[in-house]
């Protein structure tokens with residue numbers, strides 16, 4: 391179970407170096423970027439919760455705070471009741487995180503990458519090896535499991551990184567735009583795996599995306615994020631009803647951009 395309660399985060403904006411005309415006018419740069427202004431989310435076990443928002447809405451920043459990479463300026467995040475800021479190690483042990491950079495070791499095989507990560511999580515070599523076998527079945531990695539990851543396709547890299555994130559069998563799974571760069575078959579097999587993990591294994595899954603279809607295929611619950619804030623949440627039928635729209639895409643646009651005139 392993951393709870394994000396009204397988190398905010400701003401970053402110091404790196405000012406552009408004044409040169410040429412800029413040096414003449416010396417326009418003062420904005421000092422801060424308000425990346426997240428108030429995002430809340432409540433994700434329960436056995437369900438898939440989507441963080442849906444346009445580019446720059448604040449999804450990745452929110453997930454990075456959930457992963458303990460930096461603390462929110464205000465608000466709170468807890469995982470199975472553990473405060474991520476106060477006890478990051480304990481909270482991280484309960485999460486499998488697939489970030490935007492997969493960062494595999496190219497000289498290690500897929501299996502070695504997975505087992506190494508398991509060892510870092512405190513697993514015995516035998517347990518990590520057994521788990522790598524089970525995950526290779528689940529994620530259809532058998533053909534490449536004993537190949538060095540150097541030269542892997544995007545899909546193979548993503549699956550290996552996901553297997554690595556799941557090696558310690560975490561109760562909570564967090565994925566940042568997991569289908570980025572995947573073809574239709576790889577996307578379908580990832581969806582199937584995520585459904586299995588939520589429905590059959592009771593995992594709490596949170597993923598971010600800007601792809602409407604992803605959300606329609608997968609999510610039990612959706613949090614719509616726009617301009618740094620969560621602006622609506624609920625099931626897809628509930629969000630359509632709330633927006634008074636039949637198509638989910640229209641509902642999303644109405645909820646995320648209420649001031650936008652209808653163009654389509």
Ligand SMILES: Nc1ncnc2c1ncn2[C@@H]1O[C@H](COP(=O)(O)OP(=O)(O)OP(=O)(O)O)[C@@H](O)[C@H]1O
Pocket residue numbers: 401402403404423424425426443444445446447448449450451452600
């Ligand atoms: N380290 C940083 N320094 C300055 N600004 C940042 C930093 N990280 C994010 N931002 C800004 O915060 C805003 C939100 O970015 P974020 O990456 O969280 O959005 P996103 O919803 O994940 O977008 P996308 O779908 O395009 O990946 C953007 O305007 C981005 O430029």
